[in-house]
Amino acid sequence: MIEGSDAQTVSRVHDQQRRLCDDLERLADSLAAPVSPQTLSQVARQLHSTMASATAAGQVLFQCLTRSPSLSPLDDFGPTARRLLREVEEDASYAEDLEEILMTMAGGAHPACDEALGFMARSLFLAIRRRIALEGELFDLARARGLQSPAAESLKTPTS
Numbered sequence: 001m002i003e004g005s006d007a008q009t010v011s012r013v014h015d016q017q018r019r020l021c022d023d024l025e026r027l028a029d030s031l032a033a034p035v036s037p038q039t040l041s042q043v044a045r046q047l048h049s050t051m052a053s054a055t056a057a058g059q060v061l062f063q064c065l066t067r068s069p070s071l072s073p074l075d076d077f078g079p080t081a082r083r084l085l086r087e088v089e090e091d092a093s094y095a096e097d098l099e100e101i102l103m104t105m106a107g108g109a110h111p112a113c114d115e116a117l118g119f120m121a122r123s124l125f126l127a128i129r130r131r132i133a134l135e136g137e138l139f140d141l142a143r144a145r146g147l148q149s150p151a152a153e154s155l156k157t158p159t160s
Helices: 004-030 037-067 078-106 114-144
Strands: none
Touching: 004 037, 004 114, 037 078, 037 114, 078 114
8 A cells, every 4th residue: 555655755746846846937937137047056956856856756656556466457557657757757858958058047158048948947847737736646546546656765855
C-alpha cells in the first residue's frame, strides 16, 4: 500500500513545483522592467533542482501505477503513467532550455526578447501545473485502490 511518507514526499515535490511555477509567473510578469541578475540565476537554479525532484517523483508514480502487484486488469494505468512520464521528461528538457537562457541573461547577455522569454516561462509553468494536478489525482486514486508504491527513499529531493 502507498505509505504516508510516499504521499508526503509527493506532496512536498508538488509544492516545490508550485513554488517554481509562482516564481516563473512573477518573472514573466516582471520582464517589462529590468530583472536583477540574482533573480535570474536564482530561478535558473530552482528550475534545475525542482525538475530533478519532479523527474524522481514521476518515476515513483509510474512504478506505482504500472508495477504494483495489486493491479487488476481493470486498473491498467500504464498508458496514462507513460504519458505523464514523457510529460515530466519534456518539462525537464524545456526547463533546461529556459535555465540556460536565464543564466546567460544573469551573466549580462540578453539572448531573447522579453516577450519570447515570458512566453517560454508561461508555457512551462502552465504545463507543470496541469501535470501535477493530474499526478495528484492519480496518486490519490492509487492510494484509494491500495496500490503498492516503491520506497520513498527514491523520492529524496536534491538540495539546491
